[in-house]
Amino acid sequence: METANETIKQAPLLEARNLTKVYEDGVKALDNLNIKVxxxxxxxxxxxxxxxxxxxINIFLDFIQPTNGNAFINGIDSNSDPLEAKKNVAFVSENVQLYPNFTAMQNIDFFVRLGGKSNYKRSDYENALNRVGLQSEAFDKKLRDFSKGMRQKCGIAIxxxxxxxAILLDEPTSGLDPxxxxxxxxxxxELRDEGKAILMSTHDIFRAKEISDHVGILNNGELVAQRxxxxxxxxxxxxxxxEYMAGYMEETDQNLVLTNDLN
Ligand SMILES: Nc1ncnc2c1ncn2[C@@H]1O[C@H](COP(=O)(O)OP(=O)(O)OP(=O)(O)O)[C@@H](O)[C@H]1O
Ligand SMILES: [Mg+2]
Structure with a gap:
């Protein structure tokens, strides 16, 4: 029998359903991936x-189309209704693309307005930049003089x-000092505690374990473990x-042996 808890169960904000991607050159980058956040x-x-x-992440953002399967943001298919889907997601890439000749404030103002928010005051921007830990002397400096980590902080503030x-983060800590x-x-x-759904890629195993509610290990486009x-x-x-990567290595070694045998 269905319990009261099950009837009020929340829907995922981010969901990859049977997601498969074969690039034009034949590389199978994703193989039937299922993830819910x-x-x-x-x-x-x-x-x-x-x-x-x-x-x-790029399929969720509709930068590329899946070969099969779907990516949903707040229940909206990212690839068939990308404009609606993207209203529900913020994205920070490893290499934050902002304007080098704009100051931090000007970049934030530009991109926040582009994202559809026009009622913020300078004090709101200052609060966001303080929250991400950008030093206040840098607020009105041009981004061309910023380190990678400082640019990353501006991206996170936006x-x-x-x-x-929902928030998508592709290697968000890669340019940051400890x-x-x-x-x-x-x-x-804190963002998680506010109710956001966050999907991030990372090479930082220790931080992933420390902060995540779920950790998935991908190998050759397959989700080989989830905890x-x-x-x-x-x-x-x-x-x-x-151990999972070693399994992959052995498989690759065998393939190499087979290939060599054929030559
Ligand atoms: N535009 C593309 N065209 C063809 N193949 C691609 C393209 N982008 C990625 N690939 C291939 O798809 C596979 C997955 O790449 P992807 O960039 O998703 O990996 P990743 O897990 O993000 O790796 P990294 O940790 O290095 O960032 C790789 O084999 C890559 O070479
Ligand atoms: Mg990558």
């Missing part, structure tokens, strides 16, 4: 270079100001990760 959850995708993490229910990385982890924990935070208690995630 509920409101108030952080899902970290781990996996080696070329595992399919960025491909997944994402916060968009106030979308202190900024720690601050960032705290910040996405909840509770399931990871007492588990050495690095070892688990290496």
């Amino acid at each position: 509920m409101p108030g959850e952080i899902y970290a995708m781990l996996g080696g270079n070329g595992a399919g993490k960025t491909t997944t 994402a916060i100001l968009k106030n979308a229910p 202190k900024a990385g720690k601050e960032f982890t705290k910040l996405i924990g 909840t935070n509770a399931e990871l208690k007492g588990v050495n995630l690095e070892q688990l990760y290496v």
